Amino acid sequence: MVIEQEPESIYQEARARARAEGTPVSVRHVASVCHEWLGALGVGVYLLGDLGVAEPACATTDTVERMIELQITLGEGPALTAVRDGLPVLVADLSHQQLLARWPVFGPDAAAESVSAVFAFPLLMGQITVGVLEVYRAREGALSSDELDLALAFAEVMTSQLINQVVEAGALDEEALAVDEFHGRWQTVHQATGMVSVQLSCTLAEALLRLRGHAYATDRRLSDVADDVIGGVLRLRPNDAPGIHRSRDDEHG
Incomplete structure (x- = not known):
């Protein structure tokens, strides 16, 4: 009721x-x-x-x-x-x-x-x-x-x-x-995005897209992928494909 x-x-x-x-x-x-x-x-x-x-x-x-x-x-x-x-x-x-x-x-x-x-x-x-x-x-x-x-x-x-x-x-x-705590843990995604941006000499938006693409391609949570980047377990390479397409829902800005 x-x-x-x-x-x-x-x-x-x-x-x-x-x-x-x-x-x-x-x-x-x-x-x-x-x-x-x-x-x-x-x-x-x-x-x-x-x-x-x-x-x-x-x-x-x-x-x-x-x-x-x-x-x-x-x-x-x-x-x-x-x-x-x-x-x-x-x-x-x-x-x-x-x-x-x-x-x-x-x-x-x-x-x-x-x-x-x-x-x-x-x-x-x-x-x-x-x-x-x-x-x-x-x-x-x-x-x-x-x-x-x-x-x-x-x-x-x-x-x-x-x-x-x-x-x-x-x-x-x-x-x-x-x-x-969920929002607090998301700060690792911010940190990993910055690291990938420096590593690949790309914008933060492109770095986030690549993190998302890797998470999608490997069927993992984005926060877990971010943890691996920060911990040095994962390093994305410049020739890695982003792995996901930009959907209509991405194009709001």
């Missing part, structure tokens, strides 16, 4: 969870409330990084962590479509043939993780998309009218929370956001 709540009630519950932890309220607490109130399989939040690429901010379950990392690696999926278009992407049935054609890798991999439906909502500051709120469900079916209203309220609260934290910190940085 949907709990009919205004944004202030969402804030109150998020603040209560933060107080119980003895930590400042953050997007992670809002995501936790969203997970529970929408009866989700999991909830994920993305932020747009310096390269204009979606990056993980938090995930409420391990499954969502994998789905977020998969979308970023592939350059395809509902969250990246929401970033590109600046509009909600509501997928009631991921097994639909049209969606499989649009997201040929993400769709089957999501199904293998027991994800049947996913709903992505852009986080907008004016006309600028700064992130995405993504809700996963294990059962097929559209959001009801009440559920959709509630999800939109969560997106509004999430955006406001981001603005508050940016204003307080004076910058959109990891420490200020007080996000979860």
Whole structure:
């Protein structure tokens, strides 16, 4: 059952969870409330990084962590479509043939993780998309009218929370956001991207594409590939093909 709540009630519950932890309220607490109130399989939040690429901010379950990392690696999926278009992407049935054609890798991999439906909502500051709120469900079916209203309220609260934290910190940085360990681990991807950029004398954007390509070609998580680069286990060569194509969802910038 949907709990009919205004944004202030969402804030109150998020603040209560933060107080119980003895930590400042953050997007992670809002995501936790969203997970529970929408009866989700999991909830994920993305932020747009310096390269204009979606990056993980938090995930409420391990499954969502994998789905977020998969979308970023592939350059395809509902969250990246929401970033590109600046509009909600509501997928009631991921097994639909049209969606499989649009997201040929993400769709089957999501199904293998027991994800049947996913709903992505852009986080907008004016006309600028700064992130995405993504809700996963294990059962097929559209959001009801009440559920959709509630999800939109969560997106509004999430955006406001981001603005508050940016204003307080004076910058959109990891420490200020007080996000979860998933986002902290993603800093290894940033470090590896910089290393590959130097090694291959290429732009950061090209270096990230090559890391993504290697992760895709070897069927590994991008964060694990980044760890290998930092540890000296892996060194990409100039003649290595990137390994993945640029999808339409990549071309939002």
